[in-house]
Amino acid sequence: MKRLKIPDATVRRLSDYARMLDQLDEEGIRIVSSDTLASRCGLNPAQIRKDLAYFGEFGVRGVGYRVRELKENLKGILGVTHTWRVALAGAGNLGSALVAYRGFLTHGFIIHAVFDKYPERAKLPRNGRFPKVLGLDRIKTEIRRRGIQIGIIAVPAEAAQGVAERLVGAGIFGILNFAPVRLRVPKHVKVKNVDLGSELESLSFFLSKRDTP
Amino acid sequence: MKRLKIPDATVRRLSDYARMLDQLDEEGIRIVSSDTLASRCGLNPAQIRKDLAYFGEFGVRGVGYRVRELKENLKGILGVTHTWRVALAGAGNLGSALVAYRGFLTHGFIIHAVFDKYPERAKLPRNGRFPKVLGLDRIKTEIRRRGIQIGIIAVPAEAAQGVAERLVGAGIFGILNFAPVRLRVPKHVKVKNVDLGSELESLSFFLSKRDTP
DNA sequence: TGTTGTGAAGTCGTTCACAGCT
């Protein structure tokens, strides 16, 4: 068993494993080998064993992995057993979609505050199910008051860096960034970028050169 | 100048370069060196030169790259000079957000059709700006009739594989998949996954082990 | 016997360092 420097790719695969184990569990399967799990995930079995080895010895030699046990272990490792307090900055099209997106909840991300440069223009449904939209100047006080840990940035590219700085200044330590910009933040802050535009261009690239090899 | 096997990471960076070059162009900058561009993108200069070398010799030794020229070249390579005809499957929360998302348009992705298992429940604004939502059974005929090339999957995980097969059967050759599933498709079809859930778990992981080193 | 855990080998992408142009 090792420690330190877990590849980013390994962490992402852990999610996959957890999801597959959920399925296997529902199918009533108790034990699974790295071979079987690998073929379900479209990976090499050794990959899975190596990934898991970063965190401990979860298997039984000659047998395999106990599905439910491994699943629980992975969830613990991924930190999805507790919930996170989240603030959303940007209540335009994308932002409003994100507030409504149920995936956040199922992953333990609860949106406790929403900010926008123009709160009155915000496109969120104004019923009680969603937090009221506040101005960007309220970021620091609200985030502190509500003990928020994570920020989601869904503002236009030009505004993103400024908002990031406010969030960081308010004490946030994780950011999920949807703006097409590389944010500059102190190194204790973890940023995850989700850049739809670049995914689109990348798809576009592969499709363009389809018939011109 | 080489050919074949362009790393996925290279393609993604090409998007970044194009975006930076847009900025530089707006700032009135005519010429840029790999050094300058690299520091703007937070990369190693050699990386940029290597990336570009996959596609040709765009620079002038002793001088640098002509901003506008390189920008146009990159856009051509990325295939963002022409537009794509797109269909969206899934008109729930996420799907509706995507129809409204302007980024698709700016990248030349035009949504010409929207499908959902229950068209009448769809959450799209019903005004003329958005395509009418059709049942999943209409996929094949509509996609063929409208010459649609790309499908976006925003249906629940359980339904994703089935929808993918219908799309492929209708002649689509690119898929942008938002469902947390690895789709099985013929190899002439290019799939790009955008898995918010796995991004969240990955963020969650890094935050969990923040104070426990 | 069957499957894990892991050192060693292999592969792929990044960075270095310099020759080659302008």
Next chain:
DNA sequence: AGCTGTGAACGACTTCACAACA
């Protein structure tokens, strides 16, 4: 003199292959 283009060195992640062990 300065900066690109690129072979070679490096490093990181993946796969192999086998010893360890239930």
